[in-house]
Amino acid sequence: MGLRIRLLLLLLLLVGAAAAAAGSKEEKGRVGGGLRFRRGSGTFKVVQVADMHYADGARTGCLDVLPSQVAGCSDLNTTAFLYRLFRAEDPDLVVFTGDNIYGADATDAAKSMDAAIAPAIDMKLPWAAVLGNHDQEGTLSREGVMRHLVGMKNTLSRFNPEGVQIDNYGNYNLEVGGVEGTLLANKSALNLYFLDSGDYSTVPSIGGYDWIKPSQQFWFQQTSSNLQTKYMKEQPKQKEPAPGLVYFHIPLPEFSSFKASHFRGVKQEPISSPSINSGFFATMVEAGDVKAAFVGHDHLNDFCGKLDGIQLCYAGGFGYHAYGKAGWSRRARVVSVQLEKTGSSEWGGVKSIRTWKRLDNPHLTTIDSQVLWSRGSNEQLEVSFEGS
Amino acid sequence: MGLRIRLLLLLLLLVGAAAAAAGSKEEKGRVGGGLRFRRGSGTFKVVQVADMHYADGARTGCLDVLPSQVAGCSDLNTTAFLYRLFRAEDPDLVVFTGDNIYGADATDAAKSMDAAIAPAIDMKLPWAAVLGNHDQEGTLSREGVMRHLVGMKNTLSRFNPEGVQIDNYGNYNLEVGGVEGTLLANKSALNLYFLDSGDYSTVPSIGGYDWIKPSQQFWFQQTSSNLQTKYMKEQPKQKEPAPGLVYFHIPLPEFSSFKASHFRGVKQEPISSPSINSGFFATMVEAGDVKAAFVGHDHLNDFCGKLDGIQLCYAGGFGYHAYGKAGWSRRARVVSVQLEKTGSSEWGGVKSIRTWKRLDNPHLTTIDSQVLWSRGSNEQLEVSFEGS
Numbered sequence: 001m002g003l004r005i006r007l008l009l010l011l012l013l014l015v016g017a018a019a020a021a022a023g024s025k026e027e028k029g030r031v032g033g034g035l036r037f038r039r040g041s042g043t044f045k046v047v048q049v050a051d052m053h054y055a056d057g058a059r060t061g062c063l064d065v066l067p068s069q070v071a072g073c074s075d076l077n078t079t080a081f082l083y084r085l086f087r088a089e090d091p092d093l094v095v096f097t098g099d100n101i102y103g104a105d106a107t108d109a110a111k112s113m114d115a116a117i118a119p120a121i122d123m124k125l126p127w128a129a130v131l132g133n134h135d136q137e138g139t140l141s142r143e144g145v146m147r148h149l150v151g152m153k154n155t156l157s158r159f160n161p162e163g164v165q166i167d168n169y170g171n172y173n174l175e176v177g178g179v180e181g182t183l184l185a186n187k188s189a190l191n192l193y194f195l196d197s198g199d200y201s202t203v204p205s206i207g208g209y210d211w212i213k214p215s216q217q218f219w220f221q222q223t224s225s226n227l228q229t230k231y232m233k234e235q236p237k238q239k240e241p242a243p244g245l246v247y248f249h250i251p252l253p254e255f256s257s258f259k260a261s262h263f264r265g266v267k268q269e270p271i272s273s274p275s276i277n278s279g280f281f282a283t284m285v286e287a288g289d290v291k292a293a294f295v296g297h298d299h300l301n302d303f304c305g306k307l308d309g310i311q312l313c314y315a316g317g318f319g320y321h322a323y324g325k326a327g328w329s330r331r332a333r334v335v336s337v338q339l340e341k342t343g344s345s346e347w348g349g350v351k352s353i354r355t356w357k358r359l360d361n362p363h364l365t366t367i368d369s370q371v372l373w374s375r376g377s378n379e380q381l382e383v384s385f386e387g388s
Numbered sequence: 389m390g391l392r393i394r395l396l397l398l399l400l401l402l403v404g405a406a407a408a409a410a411g412s413k414e415e416k417g418r419v420g421g422g423l424r425f426r427r428g429s430g431t432f433k434v435v436q437v438a439d440m441h442y443a444d445g446a447r448t449g450c451l452d453v454l455p456s457q458v459a460g461c462s463d464l465n466t467t468a469f470l471y472r473l474f475r476a477e478d479p480d481l482v483v484f485t486g487d488n489i490y491g492a493d494a495t496d497a498a499k500s501m502d503a504a505i506a507p508a509i510d511m512k513l514p515w516a517a518v519l520g521n522h523d524q525e526g527t528l529s530r531e532g533v534m535r536h537l538v539g540m541k542n543t544l545s546r547f548n549p550e551g552v553q554i555d556n557y558g559n560y561n562l563e564v565g566g567v568e569g570t571l572l573a574n575k576s577a578l579n580l581y582f583l584d585s586g587d588y589s590t591v592p593s594i595g596g597y598d599w600i601k602p603s604q605q606f607w608f609q610q611t612s613s614n615l616q617t618k619y620m621k622e623q624p625k626q627k628e629p630a631p632g633l634v635y636f637h638i639p640l641p642e643f644s645s646f647k648a649s650h651f652r653g654v655k656q657e658p659i660s661s662p663s664i665n666s667g668f669f670a671t672m673v674e675a676g677d678v679k680a681a682f683v684g685h686d687h688l689n690d691f692c693g694k695l696d697g698i699q700l701c702y703a704g705g706f707g708y709h710a711y712g713k714a715g716w717s718r719r720a721r722v723v724s725v726q727l728e729k730t731g732s733s734e735w736g737g738v739k740s741i742r743t744w745k746r747l748d749n750p751h752l753t754t755i756d757s758q759v760l761w762s763r764g765s766n767e768q769l770e771v772s773f774e775g776s
Contacts, residue, residue: 203673203696206673214609214671276696282662308591
């Protein structure tokens, strides 16, 4: 039984790889290694993979699956889900938001990371990663894990900004250019920020998880400010900042602000944020360009809630060696950013940002589709329930 | 009646000035304009003056005093309290923690500030100031008020650190040297930090008061770190950081953390902190050297409460043109920092930090005396109730 499932998985992997190699990728513009909106659809799509907890591959069993699923279940199920997801969504970028590997169970942290990320590389997808609190618990330090990540193929991850004194490892930003040949071709129409939310508090009197530090927030603020100035002051001048999306691992204390009626998705466990508020939510609000922040860490929470104009979103747990809930599908969050058609039928700036989740079930069911932000809308809660 | 009271006040002012001029100041070491602990007592004493709300002097009436006190009551009562307080406490430093003037009622902001601070200058006391949310509401901008303050006599206030990109006006630190002739003579045995907590939120979706920004926190963190390195790595090396005290105007959200049984003093109005947490409390906790933070802003609150090893203290309202509570004395907070005697009977580093408040009544009553911090004590709540 276990062998049959393994063979089936292997077959799926091979089919996936072949499909990816054969699939036409010419539509995606990645000029000079940079990211761009697609010409045909005017979209840019990000798949977020949270908490793979990858360890030793086929030798590492699954946690919290149904009794009928235990036999033969391993990290390879996580890998298979990646392939299926990537084929289904054909993303322009994959973001791994930490706890990519489960260091404590990984015999060789570098090999585990290589295996965990392999499907993205195999399918020639650009990808970026940040660290969680478990990535470093094996044979590599946090610095070591991040240095390994930035040396991997097809990655857009960076170690840290140069010439800046900053805490932690893996704070960087990516620009997504407008459609080639349009007025916004040389502008960043969408900004992606990645921060390392650390692992555990090092302050003796404060227990629990670490937090995003002033140095990181100062860098973020300056980066956002510079991007906004470029977008709005340089020709062709834009009226509003390009939207920003922020990715990191540990939820901010503000994720606890929502009542059940004010978010979309589920909250099935407490918000495991730091026990102290280091102010990054305030910093994002003040920056003015951020429309949504995406985290992982709490595998059983997968909601988005809007606070002070910013959508705070969980992805839900992805990996089979991570704790989960038997019968509750592993999942991923997809974000699709849509440009608007300008009068001249060209693509302009961002018009709306949608999100949905994909479940790892036979149909890769899409759930909780909603508009996170749209241009010109007011700041009230917007939830559309048309998703399946 | 009004005239008699004014004459009495004038007499008090003159007596105060004469006493100050005659008093021996030789014990206070202020080498090269710097601050120092006293040789005789091994102490350094700071008087905090919060919310003077000074406007046009004798022409500006008092708020919230008893009916019997209304006639003849003006900004000059605030001035008289300053003189009496300074004579009674003989401080080594006076800190004005914002809303020093009430801009909206001040015909000439610069003249109001000159008059408000005059007693400290007159008595040749070193003084420092930060801005509140009302200082700029008159004829000077926030920048203008701070530029005026740093140009005044005897001030140790500074506009902002040089060569650093920083928000707001009046972020600086002061070092307090050990006793002259001792091993710590050339070290800062006590560090004072001053920050501008701003005025009102400029983010459209966020109402209420402003907050301490990442740039300010980054500067604070670096400054604290550099001071700790100097103190502990340079000869004579010290085992623990020199204690830090922080002064600013608007209370942090964490001031709302206390139940009545867990602070000393009173809470008679809501905590008017920003509606968003910008993380400065976390930054102070992480820095590791801060033992207490002192604010004003809420005139009817005067408590100290300890959270995560840091005492969060209000001063209580000082000024007579500020809102208050009839029959509840205007007041000031005093902090006295005591050095320890080393084996060689020299003065060493800081041993303890005490605080009390002085009330503006005929006896200048001292209340709520308590130990804020002492070396080697655990991090539990320490409240001593021996004060009268």
